[in-house]
Amino acid sequence: MSKRDWKKEITDKNIIFLDTVEKIRECLNEYKTLITSRCSKTKTGKNSAIPKEFYVSNINLNFYVAMENAGFYYGILSDKYGIHFCDEKLDYYDIHPSELTKEKKVELGKIIGEKVSKLGYEAIIFYNTSPLLSLPYFEMLENSGLKIYYVSKLDLFSQLKTRKLF
Numbered sequence: 001m002s003k004r005d006w007k008k009e010i011t012d013k014n015i016i017f018l019d020t021v022e023k024i025r026e027c028l029n030e031y032k033t034l035i036t037s038r039c040s041k042t043k044t045g046k047n048s049a050i051p052k053e054f055y056v057s058n059i060n061l062n063f064y065v066a067m068e069n070a071g072f073y074y075g076i077l078s079d080k081y082g083i084h085f086c087d088e089k090l091d092y093y094d095i096h097p098s099e100l101t102k103e104k105k106v107e108l109g110k111i112i113g114e115k116v117s118k119l120g121y122e123a124i125i126f127y128n129t130s131p132l133l134s135l136p137y138f139e140m141l142e143n144s145g146l147k148i149y150y151v152s153k154l155d156l157f158s159q160l161k162t163r164k165l166f
Helices: 005-011 021-030 059-072 104-116 134-139 155-161
Strands: 015-017 033-038 072-078 083-084 122-125 146-149
Touching: 005 015, 021 104, 021 122, 021 146, 021 155, 033 059, 059 072, 059 083, 059 155, 072 104, 072 134, 122 134, 134 146
Parallel strands: 015 146, 033 072, 033 122, 122 146
Antiparallel strands: 072 083
């Protein structure tokens, strides 16, 4: 994925970039949508935990606060489990996205699609600060069978509650 053409490249993967609060609101109104982010190398080392007790990079910690303040149920895309829901306790692992084969990403994408659909969700909004570092997750998500959206600014979620009167 190139820095210059990442928007076109994700569009080619049927991933829609949401860069305004209005676009996020429109997505949330059109589909039952799960908000997600990525796992992290920085983990607490607990044997078994929910995401916020497990993935503890700054991106993850800020994501948890934003989702909980906005009242969203959320998940973390996982290099082992496909998706790790916010209330789901799973076992520790240490897998880096670079270790995933193309086949494994397809398999994880199918797991994501099955688990998310089972809860009644039709779409995923994936948050990460860098589209370039999101490539392994985009490759998983494109195999999920769900509508996929990408957001790179976490503060857009906090603006969802703000409504202009005029």
